[in-house]
Amino acid sequence: MNDLSLDRLAAAYAKAKAALLAERHHDGYWLGELSTSALSTATAISALSLVGGHDALVAGGIAWLARHQNPDGGWGDTVKSFSNISTTMLCRAAFHLAKQAGSHADVLRRADEWLARSYGRTPSELAEAIRKRYGKDRTFSVPILMNCALAGLVEWKEVPALPFELACLPQSWYRFAGLPVVSYALPALIAIGQTIFHHKPPLLPMRWLRRLAIGPSLRVLQRIQPESGGFLEAAPLTSFVVMALIACGAALKSAPAKQVIDKGVEFLVNSVRPDGSWPIDSNLSVWVTTLAINALATAGDLDSLPHKDKLLEWLLDQQESERHPYTGAEPGGWGWSHLSGSVPDADDTSGSLLALHALRAGTEVRTAKRAGEQWLYLLLNRDGGVPTFCRGWGKLPFDRSGADLTAHAVRAVAAGHRKDLRNERLDVTDSHSAQQLAFTDACFSYLGKQQRPDGSWLPLWFGNQHAPDDINPTYGTSRVLAAYRDLGYVSWPACQRGVEYLLNSQNDNGGWGGCKGCPSTIEETALAVEVLLDLAPPESQPAVDRGLNWLIDRIEAAGLHDPAPIGFYFAKLWYFEKMYPIVWSVAALGRRCKKHVAGGIG
Numbered sequence: 001m002n003d004l005s006l007d008r009l010a011a012a013y014a015k016a017k018a019a020l021l022a023e024r025h026h027d028g029y030w031l032g033e034l035s036t037s038a039l040s041t042a043t044a045i046s047a048l049s050l051v052g053g054h055d056a057l058v059a060g061g062i063a064w065l066a067r068h069q070n071p072d073g074g075w076g077d078t079v080k081s082f083s084n085i086s087t088t089m090l091c092r093a094a095f096h097l098a099k100q101a102g103s104h105a106d107v108l109r110r111a112d113e114w115l116a117r118s119y120g121r122t123p124s125e126l127a128e129a130i131r132k133r134y135g136k137d138r139t140f141s142v143p144i145l146m147n148c149a150l151a152g153l154v155e156w157k158e159v160p161a162l163p164f165e166l167a168c169l170p171q172s173w174y175r176f177a178g179l180p181v182v183s184y185a186l187p188a189l190i191a192i193g194q195t196i197f198h199h200k201p202p203l204l205p206m207r208w209l210r211r212l213a214i215g216p217s218l219r220v221l222q223r224i225q226p227e228s229g230g231f232l233e234a235a236p237l238t239s240f241v242v243m244a245l246i247a248c249g250a251a252l253k254s255a256p257a258k259q260v261i262d263k264g265v266e267f268l269v270n271s272v273r274p275d276g277s278w279p280i281d282s283n284l285s286v287w288v289t290t291l292a293i294n295a296l297a298t299a300g301d302l303d304s305l306p307h308k309d310k311l312l313e314w315l316l317d318q319q320e321s322e323r324h325p326y327t328g329a330e331p332g333g334w335g336w337s338h339l340s341g342s343v344p345d346a347d348d349t350s351g352s353l354l355a356l357h358a359l360r361a362g363t364e365v366r367t368a369k370r371a372g373e374q375w376l377y378l379l380l381n382r383d384g385g386v387p388t389f390c391r392g393w394g395k396l397p398f399d400r401s402g403a404d405l406t407a408h409a410v411r412a413v414a415a416g417h418r419k420d421l422r423n424e425r426l427d428v429t430d431s432h433s434a435q436q437l438a439f440t441d442a443c444f445s446y447l448g449k450q451q452r453p454d455g456s457w458l459p460l461w462f463g464n465q466h467a468p469d470d471i472n473p474t475y476g477t478s479r480v481l482a483a484y485r486d487l488g489y490v491s492w493p494a495c496q497r498g499v500e501y502l503l504n505s506q507n508d509n510g511g512w513g514g515c516k517g518c519p520s521t522i523e524e525t526a527l528a529v530e531v532l533l534d535l536a537p538p539e540s541q542p543a544v545d546r547g548l549n550w551l552i553d554r555i556e557a558a559g560l561h562d563p564a565p566i567g568f569y570f571a572k573l574w575y576f577e578k579m580y581p582i583v584w585s586v587a588a589l590g591r592r593c594k595k596h597v598a599g600g601i602g
Contacts, residue, residue, distance in 0.1 A: 004545040005552075006596060012552040013589035017301065019560050019582045020292055028310040029338070032288035032579040033279075035078040035565065039087040039573060040278040041065055042075075042094040043239035044268050046147055049097040050246045051265055060276030062100050065091050066107050073114030077280075077574035080565045082465050085119055085129055086144055093151035127158035137396045138162065138180040139188070140571035143240040146192050149199070150247050156200045164193025165213035167220045171328035175392040182399045183327060183390045184343065184570060187231045190221045191244035191260075198248035215254065222256035224326045226340035229263030233282040233341035234570070235271060238264045280575045286318050287336045288579040290351030295583040297358035298530065299590020312359050315352060316368055320344045327389050330378060332371035346386045346405045347461070349375055350412035357415035376409050377435050384446030388460070398570065402460030403450045404476050407483035410443040414487050440487070447480055448494050455501030456515075461568050464514020464524075472514040472566060477502055478527040485534050499535045502528050503543055510550035514566070521564040525551050526584035533591050548592060555585060 025031050045061040048054040069075060074083025075091045092111055095101050101108055115121075119129040127145055134141040138160060145159040166177045167190045174183070181189050194217070197210050221241070224231075231237045242264040250257035272278055293311070296302045305311070318338050320331050326343050333344030334352040353372045356365055379391050385401025386409045393399035413436055451457055456473035457480040463470040477498050484495035505528075506512055511520025512528040529547040536544050554560075563576040 004548055008552050008556075009548065009589060009596075010593060012555045013299070013586070013593050015555055016560060016582060016585040016589055017296075017299075017304075020295070020579075020586050021305075023579060023582065024292075027314065028307050029285055029289045029314050030292050030579060031283050031285050032577050034281055034283065035080075035279065035563075035576045036273060036275070036277040037077055037235070037280040037573075037575065038065060038068060038075040038079075038277075039077050039090055040235040040239075040280050041276075042087065042090040043147065043236045043243075044272070044278045045094040046090070046097045046150070047239035047242040047246075048265070048268060049094075049099070050150070050243050051261070054265075054269065057269065057272055057276075058098050060272070061278070062095065062098055062104070064276040065094065066104055069107055069110065073110035073112075074118075075111075078565045078576055080576065081574045083114060083118075085115065085126070085133060086140065088115060089126065089130065089144055089148055089153070093147045093153055096151040096153065123154045124158060127154045131160070134571070136180070137182065137398075137571070139182045139185045139396070139398075140573075142181075142196075143188055143192055143236075146195060146244060146247075147240070150243060156196070159196055159200065161196050161200065161202065162189050162193035164190045164197070164217050165210055167217045168213050175390060178395070182396045182570075183393045184232060185237070186224065186326070187221055187237060187241045188244075190217045191241040191250075194218075194250060195244040195248040214250075218250065218254050218256045218260075221260055225260055225263055226326075228282075228340045229265075229267035230271065230282065230339075230341045231264075232343060232570070233337055233339050234280065235268060235278040236280070236573070237570070238267055242268070280569050280573065282337060282339050282341070284336045284577060285338045286315075286334055286342070286348050287351060288577065288583070289315065290348070290355040291579065291583040292586075293355040293358055294351065295587040295590070297355075298587040300594040301590055302358055308359055312356070312365070314338075315355060315359075316365060319352070319368055319372065329389070330375060332375035334372070343389060344375070345388050346376065346379055346409055347388070350405075350408040353412035354415050373413050373436070376413060377439055379409075380439060380442060383449075384442035385450070386443065398460065400460070401446065403447060403457040404459035404461065404479045406443050406446055406450075407457075407480040410440055411483050411486050413439055443483075444489070447483070451480075451494050451497065455497035455499075456505075457498065462566050463568050463572070463574070464518055464566055465574065466518040467514040470572070472524075474502070474505060474512050474514055474524045474528055475566065478524075478531050481531045481535060485531060490535060495535065499532065499537075502532060503536065503540050506543055506547065510546035511554075512547065520550060521566065522551065522554050522559050522562075522581040523564055523566055523584055525554075526581070526588040530584070530588040530591055533588070533595060548589070551585060551588065560585060 041061045045058050048058050070083045072083050074088040076082050077087055095104055130141050130144055148154045149156050149159050201207050242261050245257050245261050251261050318334055320333050329344045333349040335342030335344045336348050349372050381401045383401055386406040387401050457476040458471055459476035462472045462475040464472040481498045505516040507520050511525040513519050525547055532544045560581050563578050563581050565574045565576040567575045569575050
């Protein structure tokens with residue numbers, strides 16, 4: 001149907017809101033639920049097999065992998081993901097390290113056939129395919145190849161060395177040292193670098209240098225391991241560290257290494273799921289909580305949320321109050337989870353600042369908000385964009401500035417100042433206002449340069465497996481346009497081109513996918529609709545209503561509980577999160593309901 005039924009709209013919004021509130025933790029925040037991961041499960045099995053003494057967990061994980069092999073013989077990152085070489089190679093290694101290859105010969109035969117069809121039959125061909133997939137970024141290629149070498153599936157000569165001695169430098173020097181891994185992969189650099197050194201020592205004098213760096217770098221690793229034992233709360237990174245240290249005998253030589261292994265194993269044992277699998281990360285509690293708060297605020301319905309004071313207290317408690325031992329980040333930021341392995345980052349700091357503003361907190365949180373804004377100001381890169389974790393780490397893909405991150409940050413900094421900063425001009429004699437204006441100018445200059453010729457923007461941490469090169473311009477463009485909308489820059493040509501792109505990328509069924517022609521999803525349709533409600537010209541309103549109708553149809557068909565794998569975790573590792581279709585539907589449908597009540601369209 002083409003005409004939007006306001007009764008169906010209201011009913012769909014009520015259903016989405018009820019689903020959102022039903023997911024709330026009894027302590028007031030949201031935990032969400034990340035997808036189970038074949039890659040996480042495979043790496044955990046490999047690590048626990050090498051440690052020994054965890055036969056039941058290993059057997060459960062092996063059984064889960066065997067049940068969830070894709071029909072083509074490979075494995076994808078999630079149960080909804082296409083097969084890829086990285087996860088398939090890691091799953092093969094897990095069967096071998098668990099000594100289960102013989103009892104699962106047919107599973108491995110089908111995996112070998114898929115790899116042969118897609119990448120080659122010889123170990124050297126497969127190793128080259130892994131290296132080619134990641135290019136200069138060794139963050140994930142080297143751990144995968146190490147895991148395969150430990151299983152006897154590739155030779156050690158195929159595993160590039162990692163300069164773990166660089167971890168002994170002061171933290172402030174890391175971004176100048178040209179590390180071959182991204183900023184968040186320091187544990188892998190240390191542990192895997194040492195295991196490669198053990199199995200493939202270099203020539204003199206590098207051999208001497210690296211031998212001298214073993215002890216000091218292990219102490220760095222011990223210092224940055226979180227209380228939970230899980231590096232970044234992530235099973236893959238923690239598993240790679242554990243298996244690497246075991247494989248080079250570090251536990252027999254070093255007390256710090258033994259402590260890292262013991263805490264890492266404890267994390268893996270505690271994070272296994274009842275079905276025998278492991279998730280990609282413990283949770284995204286801060287991220288999904290701020291998404292939930294900001295979705296209800298977008299819908300104008302935050303007053304219906306009970307116990308907001310408790311929620312505000314929890315959110316304030318998650319703000320970093322000390323210099324972070326992992327990245328060296330200054331206090332003031334927020335990470336993605338309330339757990340100890342989380343690291344402060346731009347997206348979660350921005351979402352938290354927007355949530356604090358939405359909760360209408362008084363002067364008691366002014367200090368927290370100022371600290372968060374200052375944290376974002378200090379993160380700004382020279383190119384005017386905002387990176388994820390650390391300023392100045394721009395050589396590898398997931399350390400660079402991102403359009404989605406930059407747009408989110410500028411919205412957060414402008415929260416509470418819903419006026420055109422250029423026309424009304426802030427009092428630049430106030431240092432904070434001057435910083436705000438300079439930050440805003442830099443961010444929009446960066447966003448203007450990042451817009452693609454077709455009018456779209458690409459995000460850093462979201463993708464779509466159906467799109468060319470796994471990109472997701474629907475997500476990126478929607479999030480950037482929200483910044484133009486919130487700051488009143490709707491007449492700018494860049495904004496108009498972005499709106500035109502989104503309208504032109506709508507699918508024939510009324511929904512949106514990652515780009516034109518990709519299968520429509522609730523997540524991408526809700527994101528596009530929510531921003532087009534305010535930015536689409538009047539003549540395009542029927543297209544927006546078609547999107548709303550598609551969204552309502554999917555919600556009526558229980559689509560809220562069928563999340564799509566559109567998220568990237570570290571190093572392009574796919575995930576889905578059960579909260580995404582819910583929170584973004586609440587925002588889109590609620591915003592449309594609010595416009596109707598206010599006497600808007602319809």
